Amino acid sequence: xxxxxxxxxxxxxxxxxxxxxxxxxxxxxxxxxxxxxxxxxxxxxxxxxxxxxxxxxxxxxxxxxxxxxxxxxxxxxxxxxxxxxxxxxxxxxxxxxxxxxxxxxxxxxxxxxxxxxxxxxxxxxxxxxxxxxxxxxxxxxxxxxxxxxxxxxx
Amino acid sequence: xxxxxxxxxxxxxxxxxxxxxxxxxxxxxxxxxxxxxxxxxxxxxxxxxxxxxxxxxxxxxxxxxxxxxxxxxxxxxxxxxxxxxxxxxxxxxxxxxxxxxxxxxxxxxxxxxxxxxxxxxxxxxxxxxxxxxxxxxxxxxxxxxxxxxxxxxxxxxxxxxxxxxxxxxxxxxxxxxxxxxxxxxxxxxxxxxxxxxxxxxxxxxxxxxxxxxxxxxxxxxxxxxxxxxxxxxxxxxxxxxxxxxxxxxxxxxxxxxxxxxxxxxxxxxxxxxxxxxxxxxxxxxxxxxxxxxxxxxxxxxxxxxxxxxxxxxxxxxxxxxxxxxxxxxxxxxxxxxxxxxxxxxxxxxxxxxxxxxxxxxxxxxxxxxxxxxxxxxxxxxxxxxxxxxxxxxxxxxxxxxxxxxxxxxxxxxxxxxxxxxxxxxxxxxxxxxxxxxxxxxxxxxxxxxxxxxxxxxxxxxxxxxxxxxxxxxxxxxxxxxxxxxxxxxxxxxxxxxxxxxxxxxxxxxxxxxxxxxxxxxxxxxxxxxxxxxxxxxxxxxxxxxxxxxxxxxxxxxxxxxxxxxxxxxxxxxxxxxxxxxxxxxxxxxxxxxxxxxxxxxxxxxxxxxxxxxxxxxxxxxxxxxxxxxxxxxxxxxxxxxxxxxxxxxxxxxxxxxxxxxxxxxxxxxxxxxxxxxxxxxxxxxxxxxxxxxxxxxxxxxxxxxxxxxxxxxxxxxxxxxxxxxxxxxxxxxxxxxxxxxxxxxxxxxxxxxxxx
Numbered sequence: 001x002x003x004x005x006x007x008x009x010x011x012x013x014x015x016x017x018x019x020x021x022x023x024x025x026x027x028x029x030x031x032x033x034x035x036x037x038x039x040x041x042x043x044x045x046x047x048x049x050x051x052x053x054x055x056x057x058x059x060x061x062x063x064x065x066x067x068x069x070x071x072x073x074x075x076x077x078x079x080x081x082x083x084x085x086x087x088x089x090x091x092x093x094x095x096x097x098x099x100x101x102x103x104x105x106x107x108x109x110x111x112x113x114x115x116x117x118x119x120x121x122x123x124x125x126x127x128x129x130x131x132x133x134x135x136x137x138x139x140x141x142x143x144x145x146x147x148x149x150x151x152x153x154x
Numbered sequence: 155x156x157x158x159x160x161x162x163x164x165x166x167x168x169x170x171x172x173x174x175x176x177x178x179x180x181x182x183x184x185x186x187x188x189x190x191x192x193x194x195x196x197x198x199x200x201x202x203x204x205x206x207x208x209x210x211x212x213x214x215x216x217x218x219x220x221x222x223x224x225x226x227x228x229x230x231x232x233x234x235x236x237x238x239x240x241x242x243x244x245x246x247x248x249x250x251x252x253x254x255x256x257x258x259x260x261x262x263x264x265x266x267x268x269x270x271x272x273x274x275x276x277x278x279x280x281x282x283x284x285x286x287x288x289x290x291x292x293x294x295x296x297x298x299x300x301x302x303x304x305x306x307x308x309x310x311x312x313x314x315x316x317x318x319x320x321x322x323x324x325x326x327x328x329x330x331x332x333x334x335x336x337x338x339x340x341x342x343x344x345x346x347x348x349x350x351x352x353x354x355x356x357x358x359x360x361x362x363x364x365x366x367x368x369x370x371x372x373x374x375x376x377x378x379x380x381x382x383x384x385x386x387x388x389x390x391x392x393x394x395x396x397x398x399x400x401x402x403x404x405x406x407x408x409x410x411x412x413x414x415x416x417x418x419x420x421x422x423x424x425x426x427x428x429x430x431x432x433x434x435x436x437x438x439x440x441x442x443x444x445x446x447x448x449x450x451x452x453x454x455x456x457x458x459x460x461x462x463x464x465x466x467x468x469x470x471x472x473x474x475x476x477x478x479x480x481x482x483x484x485x486x487x488x489x490x491x492x493x494x495x496x497x498x499x500x501x502x503x504x505x506x507x508x509x510x511x512x513x514x515x516x517x518x519x520x521x522x523x524x525x526x527x528x529x530x531x532x533x534x535x536x537x538x539x540x541x542x543x544x545x546x547x548x549x550x551x552x553x554x555x556x557x558x559x560x561x562x563x564x565x566x567x568x569x570x571x572x573x574x575x576x577x578x579x580x581x582x583x584x585x586x587x588x589x590x591x592x593x594x595x596x597x598x599x600x601x602x603x604x605x606x607x608x609x610x611x612x613x614x615x616x617x618x619x620x621x622x623x624x625x626x627x628x629x630x631x632x633x634x635x636x637x638x639x640x641x642x643x644x645x646x647x648x649x650x651x652x653x654x655x656x657x658x659x660x661x662x663x664x665x666x667x668x669x670x671x672x673x674x675x676x677x678x679x680x681x682x683x684x685x686x687x688x689x690x691x692x693x694x695x696x697x698x699x700x701x702x703x704x705x706x707x708x709x710x711x712x713x714x715x716x717x718x719x720x721x722x723x724x725x726x727x728x729x730x731x732x733x734x735x736x737x738x739x740x741x742x743x744x745x746x747x748x749x750x751x752x753x754x755x756x757x758x759x760x761x762x763x764x765x766x767x768x769x770x771x772x773x774x775x776x777x778x779x780x781x782x783x784x785x786x787x788x789x790x791x792x793x794x795x796x797x798x799x800x801x802x803x804x805x806x807x808x809x810x811x812x813x814x815x816x817x818x819x820x821x822x823x824x825x826x827x828x829x830x831x832x833x834x835x836x837x838x839x840x841x842x843x844x845x846x847x848x849x850x851x852x853x854x855x856x857x858x859x860x861x862x863x864x865x866x867x868x869x870x871x872x873x874x875x876x877x878x879x880x881x882x883x884x885x886x887x888x889x890x891x892x893x894x895x896x897x898x899x900x901x902x903x904x905x906x907x908x909x910x
Contacts, residue, residue: 021273035189036182040365040414041446045834048365076182090176093799096807097645098179099188099365099414105180124842131834133365133415134645135810137845139803 007068010078018065025049025060027068028075036076036102047130050103051075057110076102084154085109088147089140096134103130108144117148161633161721166657166664167863170799173650174665175412175643185411187369187384192439195371196225197272198432200442201265201282202451203257206293206520206827207303208286210255210264217281218267223274226436227282229265230254233431237398240431244390244422245318246330247310249486249523251398251427257286258305258485259520260828261451266428268436272443291520291827295482296459298328298517305485305518316749318491330483330516331491333498335754337570338509340465343474347465351546355538356894357877359457359482359821360814361450362527363839364644366414368452372429373439379430380407386420386642387682388672394423395430403674410672413644417811418526419453420644421684422488450821450832455527456493457482460501460538465509470552472561474509477501477539481524481531483516488525490516496618497531499754502570503539504580504614504765505561510570512754520827529615529870530685533812533877536613537895540878544609545891554882555588558612571750571759573616577866578763579791582854584612586789590850591769600887603777606784607887612767613874616760617867618685619747624678625695627656627703627739631730633722635660637699640672640680641692646869647800648688652696654796655862659700660722678740686867689796690762693862695741703739710737745860762858762866765791768809768875770883779903781817781884783846790871791856794864798853801868805851808872814840816877818898 002017009032016031028034028051037060040048044059051060052074053067082090085108095101104127111118111126118126123144132140178184201218215227230252233240240254241247253264265282269275292301308325311318318331344350370383379399385391388408396403413420425442432440444452458481465474479501483490498514547557562581568574587610588594600606626638637656643649653667670677680692711720714728726735745761769787774780788805795801818838822830831837851872858866881892890905 029189034182035186038186038188038366038414040367041834043446043833043835046365082177082180086180089180090172093170093172093803095173095176095179096647096803097364097366097413097415098175098184099186101179102182124845128842131365131839131841133363133417133811133839135807135840136803137810137840137842138806138849 003066005066005069007070008072010074020066022065023061024051024063024065024068027065028060034075034077038099040099047103047107048100050106052106052110057107076105084150085112085147088143088150092139092143092146094136094139094143096136100130100132104140108147111144112148112151116151118144161661162663163661166654167796168798169654169664170797171650171654171664173647174653175649186366186414187371187382187411188366188414188443190371190382192371192373195439195441196268196270196436197275198266198268198429198440198442199272199275199279200263200448201267201279203253203260203262203264205257205286205288206260207289207291208257209289210253210257211285211287213265214283215265218278221274221278221281223269223271224278225268225270227265227267228432228435232435236431236434240398241310242394242398242423242427243312243487244489245312245315245491246487247312248306251431259522261522262485266432268432268440292328293519293521293823293827295457295480295517295519298519299480299515301328304328305520317495328518330487330518331494333495333514335499335510335512335570337572337755340474340476340509340511343509344465347473348468350463350465351549352463353542353545354893355460355541357458357534357537358895359521359524360455360819361821362417362419363446363449364415364417364419367444367446367449368420368424369443370425370429371439371441372433374433378405379433380409381426381430382409383426384413384420385410385426386416386644386684387422388642388674389640389679390422390682391426392674395426398427408674410642413642416644417528418684421526421682424452446834447832450829451522453488454484454522454524454821456490456524456531456534458534460535462538462542464542464546466546466550470550470557470560472505472507475502475507477512479514481516482519482521484519484521484523486523487516488523490524493526493531496616497535499571499759500532500614500616501535501539503543504563504612506563506567512570521823526684528808528811529873530618532613532615532870533873536611536874537877540611540613540875541881541893544882555584555593555610558584572755573757573759575763577858578614578765579854579856580612580614580765583765583767583789583791586852586854587767587769587787590787590789590852600773603775605774605776605887606771607774607883608771609879609882609886610767610769611875611878611882615764615870615874617687617690617762617764619745619760621681621687621691622744623680623691623695625692625699625741626678627696627699629660629703629707629722629737631723631726631733631735633662635662635667637667637669637696638677639669639692639696640677641688642672642683644683646804647797648683650800651689651693651796655693655696656700658863659697660704686764686869689868690861690866691743693865695743697862698741698743699739701739702741703737706737706739762861764867764871766871766874768879770879772880772883772887774884774887774902776888776906779899779906781880781897781902783813783880785848786846787850788872789852789854790868792853792868792871793856793858793861793866795853796863796865801853802851804868805872806849808870809876810840810845812873812876813844816880816895816897818896820896
C-alpha cells in the first residue's frame with residue numbers, strides 16, 4: 001500500500017515510500033531520521049510538530065505525508081549556522097526543556113517574514129498556537145523582538 | 155576549545171550564562187528518549203481498564219493476537235509468571251506492572267499489544283476484551299476515610315520509610331498514611347482566644363502534561379537489562395527494577411538523556427517495570443511512548459480538602475491553629491504518603507503560632523494515581539492557609555500585609571515541628587512584595603462591570619529529607635572538566651548550574667565543563683531530581699567532588715615543584731611527559747536530619763527552607779465571571795542565585811504554570827470515574843493569551859549558608875502563592891470568596907450571582 005512521493009526536504013530533492021495514513025512527522029522520523037518536529041498532543045494543539053510546507057506552517061502530526069508530493073518541506077534541521085531567530089532564542093533564554101523550541105523557532109521565522117517588526121500583541125496572537133509547558137513565554141516574546149532587531153540590522 | 159581550558163579569575167557563580175545545551179535545543183538536535191529507535195524494536199500499546207473498580211473475570215486476547223503483524227499480547231498473568239510479586243512503588247508496593255485480579259481506576263493498564271509497527275499495535279489493542287465484575291467505587295478523599303468501598307484489600311508498605319511500617323497488613327481502610335503533629339495545647343488555647351474562624355478549601359485534580367509524554371525503552375539479554383527512560387529518578391529506577399527481578403543492581407543499567415519536561419510526572423517507576431518485563435518476555439527491545447491522553451491515566455496532582463481553624467486575639471495575633479488535610483491519592487500511593495507528611499507539617503503556614511494541631515491523611519480512591527507536581531503538596535496547602543489568613547485579616551479589619559507581619563515566623567523562631575527557622579527570608583520576601591505591589595499607594599478599583607482588586611500570599615516549603623547525592627568530577631589533561639551526576643536536566647538547567655559550580659571551584663570557565671547525563675553504570679547515585687532538591691544536594695556533591703579534584707591537582711603541583719598558578723595542562727604534561735592522565739574527585743553529600751517523633755516534633759526537619767511570595771493585580775468581569783490577571787509579582791528567597799537569568803525563568807515559568815492550575819485546569823470525571831477531558835482540545839494549559847500583561851520576578855538578597863556558594867532550590871518556589879493571591883485579589887475586587895479551584899468564570903460568576 002506504500003507509494004513513492006518526491007519532494008524537496010530542506011533544499012534537497014528526496015523520495016520516500018509512504019503509507020496513506022502516515023503523517024509528515026512519522027515520515028521525517030522514520031525515513032529521514034529527523035527528530036526536531038515531534039508529536040506531543042497529537043491533535044495539532046501544541047505546535048511541537050510544526051513543519052513548513054511550501055512556506056506555510058503545518059501541524060506535522062496531522063498533516064498526511066502523501067500531501068507533500070512535489071512540495072518544499074522545511075524543518076528545524078535545515079540550515080547550517082544559527083539564524084537570527086535561533087540566536088535570539090539562545091540569548092534571551094527563551095527555552096527550558098527544549099521540546100517545543102523547534103516549533104516556536106519555525107513559527108517565529110514565519111511571523112517575521114510576514115511582519116518584520118511585530119508588536120507584542122501581534123507576537124502573542126501569532127504564536128498562540130504553540131504551547132510551552134515550562135512557560136518560557138515572556139522570554140519567547142523577548143526573543144522574537146530581539147530576532148526582529150537582528151534581522152533589521154543584517 | 156583551547157580558549158576554554160584557560161584558567162579564569164572571573165566568577166562563574168552568578169553569571170547569567172545561557173544554557174550549555176542551547177545550540178542542541180534550538181536546532182532540534184537535543185537527545186530525548188522520544189527519539190530513540192533500536193534494531194528489532196517492538197512498540198507496545200496499552201489496553202486500559204474501562205471500569206473504576208472491578209474484579210477481572212476474563213481477558214480475551216484472541217482477536218488482538220490474530221491481527222497481522224502483532225508479535226504478542228501480554229497480560230498481568232504473563233507478568234506474574236516472570237515475577238511472583240510484580241508490585242512496585244516508592245512508599246507502598248501496591249502497583250502491579252499490569253492489573254492483576256482487580257482494576258482500581260478507569261485507564262489502568264490491563265494488557266499490552268506488541269508489534270513492530272505501532273499502528274498495528276494500537277489497532278489490535280482496541281480488540282482486547284475484558285470482562286469485569288464491577289465493585290463499588292470511591293472518588294472523594296473525605297468520603298474515602300469512611301467508605302465501604304475499599305481500594306486495596308491489605309496495605310503493603312515498601313519498608314523504605316519507618317513511619318509507614320505500622321500500616322503493614324492493615325485491612326479495611328483507604329488511609330495510606332495518617333500523619334499527626336501536636337505542638338502546645340491547641341484545645342486549651344482555642345478556649346481562651348477572642349475569635350475563632352474555621353474554613354474549608356478544596357483543590358482539584360490536574361496533570362503535569364510534560365510536552366514530551368512519558369516514554370521508556372528496554373533492551374535485555376539473559377543477564378542484563380538496559381533502560382532508556384525519560385525519568386527524573388534513574389537511581390531509584392535501577393534499585394526498584396533490580397528488586398522486582400531479584401537481580402543485583404549492576405545488571406540493571408538506566409540511562410536518561412534530556413527530558414522534555416518533568417514537573418514530578420517522571421518520578422519513581424512509571425513505564426520502566428512494564429517495558430523491562432516485555433523485553434524479557436519477547437527478548438527484543440521494547441518501547442512504550444504514551445500519548446498525551448494516556449498521561450492523564452498515569453500520574454496526576456493530588457486533589458485535596460483542607461479544614462483550617464484559627465484562634466486569634468483582638469489585636470490580631472494567631473495563637474492556635476488546627477489543620478486537617480485529606481489528600482486524594484488515587485488508586486496507587488506513588489509518593490503520596492510522603493506528600494502527606496513532608497508537606498503536611500507546614501500546613502499551619504509561615505506564622506509563629508504556639509499551639510498547633512495537624513492531621514494529614516493520604517487516601518486511596520478509584521481515580522488515576524497522584525504524586526508530586528511542582529511543589530510536592532505545598533501549593534494545595536498555601537492555597538488554603540493564605541486564603542484563610544487573608545479572611546482573618548479582613549474580618550479583623552487589619553491590613554493583610556500588616557496582619558502577616560504581626561504573625562510572621564521570624565528567623566530563629568520554632569516552626570510547628572519545633573525546628574528553628576534558619577536562612578529563611580520570610581520577612582524580606584513579605585516586605586519586598588509590599589514594595590513591588592506599591593501596597594501603601596492608592597489602587598485604581600475600576601468601575602461598572604470591570605472591577606479591579608489586588609492580593610498577596612506568602613508560602614514556604616521544607617525541602618525533603620533525608621536524601622543523598624553523589625557526584626564525581628574529572629579534570630582532564632588539558633584542564634577541561636567533566637562532571638558525572640545522576641541529576642537529570644528536564645529543563646531546569648541543572649547541567650548549566652552544575653557546570654558553573656564545578657567551574658567556580660576549579661577557576662575555569664563554565665563552558666569548559668561538560669556534564670555527563672545519567673547512566674547508572676557511569677554516574678554515581680543521586681536520590682532523584684525532585685522537590686527543588688538538586689541545586690542544593692547535587693550541587694553540594696559536585697562542589698565537594700570539584701574540591702577533591704582540585705586538592706589532588708594541587709598535590710601534583712607540589713610534588714612536581716610547580717608554582718601554585720601553573721596551568722592544569724602544564725601539571726599533567728610535566729607529570730606524564732605528554733598530554734595524558736586525569737584526576738578524579740569524588741563528592742558525597744548528605745545533610746543532617748532528625749526524624750520527627752510521634753508528635754511530629756524534631757530539631758532538624760529540613761536541610762533548607764524555600765520561601766515564595768506572590769502579588770496579583772487583576773480585573774473581574776462581573777457579567778461573565780472572567781478573571782484577567784494584569785500584573786503578577788513573584789518574590790522568592792533562593793539563597794544566592796547561581797545563574798540569575800535561569801532563576802528568573804524558573805520563578806516566572808512556575809508561576810505561569812500555577813496560573814493554569816488556579817484559573818482553568820481541571821480533570822473532569824463523570825459519576826463512573828471516567829475522565830472526560832484527557833486531551834489538549836478539552837484540557838487547556840496556559841498559552842500566550844493567558845499571560846498577565848506584566849510579570850515581575852525578584853530574588854531577595856539571601857544566603858543559604860549550607861548551600862553550594864550560598865545557593866538553594868528554586869524550581870517550585872514560584873508556584874506557592876499564586877492561587878491564594880488570586881483568590882484574595884478577587885475578594886478585594888468584588889467581595890466574594892472562592893474556596894475551590896479552579897477559579898474559572900463559571901465559579902466566579904456563581905459566587906457573584908449568589909452575593910447579589
